[in-house]
Amino acid sequence: MIKLLLSTLAAAAALGAAAPSHAASGAELLKSQCVACHAVTKPAEASVERLLQRKGPDLYYAGSKFNRDWLTAWLQQPTVLRPGGAMFLNAVKPGEAGSADVVDAAKVTPHPKLNAADAAAAADALMALTTPDLVAKGAFKGDPVNASMASLLFNKLRGCASCHSAKPGAGGGSGPELFSAGDRLQPDYVVEYIRNPQKFDPHVWMPRLDLTDADVQKLSGYINTLKQGGAK
Incomplete structure (x- = not known):
């Protein structure tokens, strides 16, 4: 009985060691899916050019900004948060007959969806990005x-x-x-x-x-x- 218990515990320990951690999988998601559009580390230099060209808002302080439950749900079913995209100047076009400028929806890229497990892992990784100085x-x-x-x-x-x-x-x-x-x-x-x-x-x-x-x-x-x- 003791041998069986020890072998069971050893197998469980081995499984736990082999399985990737939640944080590690989240970090991989940030690296593979997020950094192309978002800064997940503080940019070395701020500039107008960087602001104009970025495709998504900075996330290096995401853990100081978002609520985790909302983040997890939103990553699975993204809604439009910024009607004009990350930089509205790049998405506006003249309105008809001299009316006010309007957003060209074709220039606003929808955010990709994640499945529930990936959304939870990504949310955990993002919530770890905190900035007490901000x-x-x-x-x-x-x-x-x-x-x-x-x-x-x-x-x-x-x-x-x-x-x-x-x-x-x-x-x-x-x-x-x-x-x-x-x-x-x-x-x-x-x-x-x-x-x-x-x-x-x-x-x-x-x-x-x-x-x-x-x-x-x-x-x-x-x-x-x-x-x-x-x-x-």
């Missing part, structure tokens, strides 16, 4: 949100809706949609990005608004309430 824990205070005032701040007073949509089909398309932001983004990241977008990339086109901390918290709290099926 996103400080506890930046979001979690104060109660006055929805009407925060919505006014977002849509009118600070002009966020000119680039972002808080509801499907409403708002600008030069920035990522925010109607799923509460599912997608960590509140601490939202706070830090609103405070200083250029800390993440000195050439990114989102303006630094120099808001008071109270307004940053209000906007971040509002954005955190924007979730699929419950957009405000």
Whole structure:
């Protein structure tokens, strides 16, 4: 009986040693499928040219930005987060009869789908990419949100809706949609990005608004309430 138990344990140990780890398979996925479009390590040098030419957003701080459950689900069923692609200037075309420019959907490449196992492995690898120097824990205070005032701040007073949509089909398309932001983004990241977008990339086109901390918290709290099926 003891010999049988020992042999069983040895076989299990050998199987565990032979099987690739979740993190290792995730790292391989990042290397084989992600790095062609995304920076998974911090670029050595930031430049306007790099920003204009990149095919997808930087992911070297993904673990400080995304929520893992959302990331795992999204990688299996990707939705359009940036109507104009990673760099909207490369996807716009003139509108008809002198109307405003529109996005040429043919120039926006859809994100590939992963199966459930690969999505989980890739999500684990991405969540390991954290940058404490960019996103400080506890930046979001979690104060109660006055929805009407925060919505006014977002849509009118600070002009966020000119680039972002808080509801499907409403708002600008030069920035990522925010109607799923509460599912997608960590509140601490939202706070830090609103405070200083250029800390993440000195050439990114989102303006630094120099808001008071109270307004940053209000906007971040509002954005955190924007979730699929419950957009405000």
